[in-house]
Amino acid sequence: MQNRRKFFKAAVLGAAAFSLDGVGKTAAAASKAYVKGGAKKPIVLSTWDFGLAANEAAWKVLKTGGRALDAVEQGVMVAESDPKNHSVGFSGYPDRDGRVTLDACIMDEHANIGSVAALEHVTHAISVARRVMEKTPHVMLVGDGALQFALEQGFKKENLLTPESEKAWKEWLKTSEYKPIMNIETQSYDTNGTTAFNPLMLPGNVYNHDTIGMVAMDANGNLSGACTTSGMAFKMHGRVGDSPIIGAGLFVDNEIGAATSTGVGEEVIRIVGSHLVVELMRQGYSPEAACKEATMRIVKRDPAKAKAIQIGFLALNKKGEHGAYCLHPGFSYACCTGDDKNVLIKGKNYFQ
Template sequence: MSRRGLIGASAVGAGLLASAARAGEGATTLSKPCVISTWDFGIAANQAAWAVLSKGGRALDAVEAGARIPEQDLKNHSVGRAGYPDRDGHVSLDACIMDEQGNCGSVAALEHIAHPISVARRVMEKTPHVMLVGAGALQFALEQGFPREELLTDESRAAWEAWKKDAKYAPRANSENLDYRQTSGQLGTPGGAGNHDTIGMLALDAAGNISGACTTSGMAWKLRGRVGDSPIIGAGLYVDNEVGGATSTGVGEEVIRNVGSFLVVELMRQG
């Protein structure tokens, strides 16, 4: 998608998120706190986030709590421990988180850790870095006390074995979302061929501060080591406490090319 096309496709969501961020200024009827996220499984994620926000909790805590819900959902093959593997059978996870002060952390190509969003927060709070990847991210997670786990579930392994029969080593667009809806009984049908199932989440707390989180297992059957937009600040997620926030779900390569989330926030800044 071109930059112009991305701008057009983002207009409605950008307006909503900008309105949420400006709610305290009386610009809209939206009230604080509030939370928004992507896809059907965002409903349960929002409930977890709202449990934090409704008690006066911080938006950063809310988005982490919310993102952890699909990460642990064994029916969700696009986020967290039950995610579909790469073409060689390895489950690798990506996530990032960002708070109202511009602090951010992320992990990419992280294996054997079920909650990458929480590791991303530790990167933000415990290191001078923004992103850790691969073996280094795993080493850091283990040092921080996160348990090492086998993430390839029996169901995901079966799907991988079935996919290998055709020996077509190319990611299949939207496969995770289709499978999730069929097995979970969620309403609706998948969107366009370019849609995938990263969960992006933005929350505004009672103090008027915004934070965001984004977490995914990436494209099913991807090349090992492939990383999309989800853990990249400015691509998969960006928040600005004065303007609002944006998060992305889709084909990561296209969002990276456009620095999509940052672009949307900058458009909101310009009015």
């Protein structure tokens, strides 16, 4: 009990939290271990401010006794459908050839996995990834093959490049320089998770990218996770980051916990980041400590590069404890637990 109390106290520090109706909350309510009378309660976590709206959809599944796998799929689909979210799904910023390509993966409590990469013309890449998991003997489909499979499965082919994204791409072509604005995701959403005007996201500026990663535990204590993105804005055509790679952008071990990552995927892949976080939790690290150690691996490998990029890890263990850690200030994660409490928590960071 004493250790749990210490965990609750530590989790409050540095945490900013907001409820869905805008009423301020403390992060303490989101940081408790979800064990009562021997039965684990549901919990869902997701990256960035836009995770609040995603969590709301996921919670509708969890609070009625639904499976964590269904919850994470339904949750991230909210971000994939949002035309104001230019880093995930529909309206994602295109590559330098003007093509919107999506990456996603999903993993359940039985270590079943599915993934798609460089998928075009289908908004819900996460659902295609789930079909790969459930309908094929494979774990990953890419490019034209992924699209062919999606269409065979009944997914609708559509144009994902919206006028706003196209305009931004054409402005970028004037200089063709890639200089990401760090943590722009946190400036695009207000504290309730709804889209808001962002003066930085105007044609002529260069935009960062990011991912929604989500991990959840259902009423049965089973874990699942999902990760989906449109990748780096104006990337080279064919570039794939960590988001669709099991072990890098996402990993679930139903005996230990689950983790997901966000930020510059190339550096996460180098350390197989999400798998590393879960393995550290297996060794006894708390979720936050495991995320911190993974982040430090990136700093130690290339300190100069680490100063110029953002990477964050988010983790949930089997007890329902959770935590995050990132390179730079600005990363936050959304947490939804019992009584429909959905709050935003600031991740701790290495560089000040």
